[in-house]
């Protein structure tokens with residue numbers, strides 16, 4: 001399958017149709033694709049917390065300094081990693097980051113919009129999300145993915161291909 005067109009047109013979306021909810025069947029389709037990401041020794045250490053409750057969404061905008069646009073979005077998906085399931089120390093970060101990228105591409109592929117908002121590596125943010133969502137100590141939040149119905153199609157990305165960043169055989 002040739003996916004290039006979809007991969008090159010994904011952009012972060014930060015404006016959403018307020019009040020429009022994504023059906024759970026679609027949320028699960030998205031998370032299925034996230035769960036097909038590669039992971040160290042195929043440990044799949046990810047866990048996902050889907051937040052739709054308006055009060056919890058509002059609290060998230062209070063603890064995350066760059067996610068005010070969550071208010072109009074359908075949901076926040078907090079992508080977490082379980083340190084009891086990871087291959088080796090800190091693999092949870094790389095494994096769950098691969099899942100986040102899969103999730104963003106799935107969101108784009110479904111005609112929805114999404115934005116990755118950093119939780120890791122900010123310790124204060126990680127702690128605040130752990131408290132708010134009642135995560136166990138071994139479950140670490142990596143990213144907040146804001147998802148919803150986009151108000152408009154975001155502009156195409158500028159050409160990001162930089163051949164000078166490619167190094168064959170040695171630097």
Ligand SMILES: Cc1cc2nc3c(=O)[nH]c(=O)nc-3n(C[C@H](O)[C@H](O)[C@H](O)COP(=O)(O)O)c2cc1C
Nearest residue numbers: 010011012013014065066067115116117118119157
């Ligand atoms: C690790 C990471 C953290 C990010 N955190 C935020 C954030 O907190 N708030 C936000 O609005 N965008 C955030 N972004 C989105 C970036 O700003 C965006 O991906 C970048 O500007 C490129 O634009 P594009 O996604 O439209 O291609 C983050 C992206 C990554 C990969």
